Amino acid sequence: MGETSRVQQSDTLRxxxxxxxxxxxxxxxxxxSAVSLSAADEGERLFEQKCGKCHGIGKSRSKAMTEKEWRSTVLRMIGNGADISRDDTEKIIAYLAKNHPRK
Ligand code: HEC
Structure with a gap:
């Protein structure tokens, strides 16, 4: 009996x-999935929050640029006085390059 129950036990265990x-x-x-999803959401949220201050976000939504071009635009905005941290800058660039790419 000992043999059988040991086999059964290891089967259950497995x-x-x-x-x-x-x-x-x-x-x-x-x-x-949740983490990568929230990172994407964050880019959008930051964009809407930070890039609609001086002009509407429609100004950006109507544009289609490569990542490089978005980068130089966003950096120029910082030159214009946009207050965006380095981390947030990267998230916004990634969001724009992905969602508003040059066609
Ligand atoms: C401090 C104010 C300010 C903030 C914040 C700001 N912008 Fe601007 N933006 C400007 C000014 C001033 C211009 C016009 C001069 C220029 O193009 O640099 C402009 C122009 C633009 C243009 C038109 C450029 C073109 O070639 O016609 C785009 C696109 C743009 N901004 C995107 C953004 C994005 C994306 C963000 C967020 C990262 C942002 N802006 C945040 C001030 C701002």
């Missing part, structure tokens, strides 16, 4: 482990 492993992968995937 199944439990597989289940936990699967669950963990799903949770990890969800966490990563």
């Amino acid at each position: 199944r439990t482990r597989n289940f936990c492993c699967g669950l963990f992968s799903v949770l990890l995937f969800l966490a990563i």
Whole structure:
């Protein structure tokens, strides 16, 4: 009897482990998706917050530029007096380059 129950036990253990492993992968995937999603949202939020102060954001929305061009535009805005941290600058450039690329 001892033999059978030990086999059963290890089988249950393995199944439990597989289940936990699967669950963990799903949770990890969800966490990563949530982080990358919120990073993208943040670029948009920062853009709307920081780039609509002196002129409307429509000025930028109507443009289509490469990342390099967006970079020089955003840096010029900082020269114009925009108060944007280095970190936020990168997020805004990434957002604009992705969502308003030159066609
Ligand atoms: C401190 C005020 C200020 C802020 C904040 C500001 N801008 Fe500007 N923006 C200006 C001024 C002044 C001009 C016109 C002179 C120029 O083009 O540099 C302008 C012009 C522009 C233009 C038109 C350029 C062209 O070639 O016609 C775009 C696009 C633009 N801004 C995008 C942005 C973006 C993107 C942000 C956020 C990162 C931003 N602006 C934030 C002052 C600002």
